[in-house]
Amino acid sequence: MNFPERFANLPVATWPRLRGLLDSVPPGGDVINMTIGEPQHAFPKFVTDTVMDALPDLNKYPNNNGIPELLEAMAGFLNRRYGVTIPTDRIMALNGTREGLYNALMAICPETKGGAKPNVLVPNPFYQVYAVAALSVAATPVYVPATKETGHLPDFAGLDGKTLDQTAVVYICSPANPQGAVADHDYWKNLFELAVKHDFVVFADECYSEVYRDTPPIGALEVAEEVGLNPERLIVFHSLSKRSNLAGMRSGFCVAGPEPIARIRSLRAYAGAPLPGPFQAVAAKVWADDTHVAESRALYQEKYAVADEVLGDLPGYMSPVAGFFLWLPVKDGETAALKLWSETGVRVLPGAYLSHGEGAYNPGKSYIRVALVAPKEDVRQGLIKLKSCLYG
Template sequence: MINPALQPLSDYTFARLARMLDGIAPAAGKRPILLSVGEPQIQPPAFAAEAIAAGSHLWNKYPPPKGDAAFLGAVTDWLTTRYGLPAGMLDTERHVTSISGTREALYQLGFLAVPERKNGRQPVILMPNPLYHSYRGAAMLGRAEPVYMNATPENGFLPALDEVAPEILERTALCFLCTPTNPQGRVASLDYLKRAIELAREYDFMLAVDECYAEIYRGVPPAGGLQAAAALGGSLKNIVVLHSLSKRSSGPGLRSGFMAGDPELVGRYAEYIMFGSASTPLPIQHAATALWKDEAHVESNRAHYAENWRIATQVLGNKKGYHEAEAGFFVCMPADDAEALTKQIWREQAVKIVPVGLMAREDAEGVNPGDPYVRIALVYDAETTEEGLRRIAPYF
């Protein structure tokens, strides 16, 4: 009685990791340290909770499907300032909508942006490989063929868009890109993003740029999809970007983010919410509005992660294959046998990491580009981060 197309729902990274470690007890006498999940362990600023409390009289109100005017205005202002967009390029009513974090919206794009047929054939969804599991879920939801674009050292861990065959592009309905990338922390250049938009318009597919790590950087702020659209003349056709407060503001539990870009897709998303999904509650939108208006806490977060990167370089910097990522908070380390190493470290050191192969899929040639790596998340306070890294350092 269960739809067989739902099989990938049990195939996401952490379900696979749990199955892999099932029956393996972490080292006795050591406190477990979970360097596996990209979940910030620092708290959002206190004013977020204060804003929720101040809006508590609104819990009895259904939130507008696209978000209230204050939230949408704060997001529009933030995007315009952050990416140097021309005044008036973004129309708050047409180009921006609230979403419940990015995971839900990325998954739903498989339904919203994928027709039953594309040029008379089964549509394709392009996605980076390794990938966020919602991209694969979107293909399941849209009954589309997932086509994996390997991110490897040879292409700077960014999918080689111009190597995708024209016959695949002709069937492509949706393309996911993630920048800064997960897990390698590479940043797509403005020219790379412009080329992605050009391909989307040439072959008429939707480009969805997942920018959830865009504010965890050191040095130059990463370029963004809307910035590339501005450089191409300002049209938002065939592109949406997605952001959330999960990493930027250490607020994954808020389930608040936004999607901005193509007005037809943004409008359809709001209509979809009215039928089969939920909007972010108004008290949480009030907190989100305050968070998008404040940069001081974001700068503090960046300083926190910069310190963790300093510690990682101090502890792992002399290990083969170590490099500081351009953005984000993941270390990717090479491993001869990532699965065996992950099991050994959990058993002997009570530290949990992720084989990147669990985040990836075999390509048409049977190659999994994640197999040679493990992912380590630098999300704890400095003391815990250093303890976890020092426990695992001898294994590399």
């Protein structure tokens, strides 16, 4: 059976592509994996006991939308972090935000806009789920460069009016993966003005919001409340994966206006899988606790300092203000990643594997992404080897 024609331009999955590049070549030293953004810090100690206490719930079907305690904890997080009060009936518990980022588009993207196929705007580089979701609903993904010239955030306002008028949904990630750039107040305000003018919905992926250097990144919800944005025009996504080092637990949530959240919940009744009951009980306690988040963030701040110390004198080095990736300029990302692996055993990700386009038109081609998730001394050794191999 062939894929539908709309999947002809499906992006090649990042990790099989990386394995194809590196795995046939022996590492040139002790392996230090700096590719995947899988947090390695300890998760809260109370998680294990809470899981054990909640295991009897495995004989019950999990609540599709999220148990009341979980939704209340999520609303409490939003209030503490952003100063907004969101009713729990506008929050949907997710089995990881990847599910939500995909299924929310399935639930709300129209089949046509103005009598033609709708556009879905995607930052470039991007999290690949954005593009795959657009193709799945037979929309046209429009890749908007997020480069040094645009502050590593997509310049949606620079698009022509026809493209924007045909747009149904805009994906935006802040803090950005992979560059660590943060959308400020004016960026959000301007984006919301475009949403109103051109009649589209903003999908704000804020999964890295709790990993930052100094200042907590401003959130879409607080700016939306300030400017009086219709809540139907914004869906915001959050996750415990990065915030609490619980990538395997798959606890995330989305916040939306009454109509979008109703559509997302309706789709979940037929497709997708709710978070298992024991994990919902655990997640409620984790979302309600901020102490472990601050402790984990302090460890990332130490690794920011290591990166600045080792790489700060390199031309083009950009010290991230948030997130846990370095976006390092090289001549060619694939060549650099293969050289680094074969000569040192340090494993990084070519930037082109996160971007759309051919040759010079791929905004990630001349970068590598380096994850700062390993223990601090492993990060230090990896960056020292990286610098000597690629920039020495």
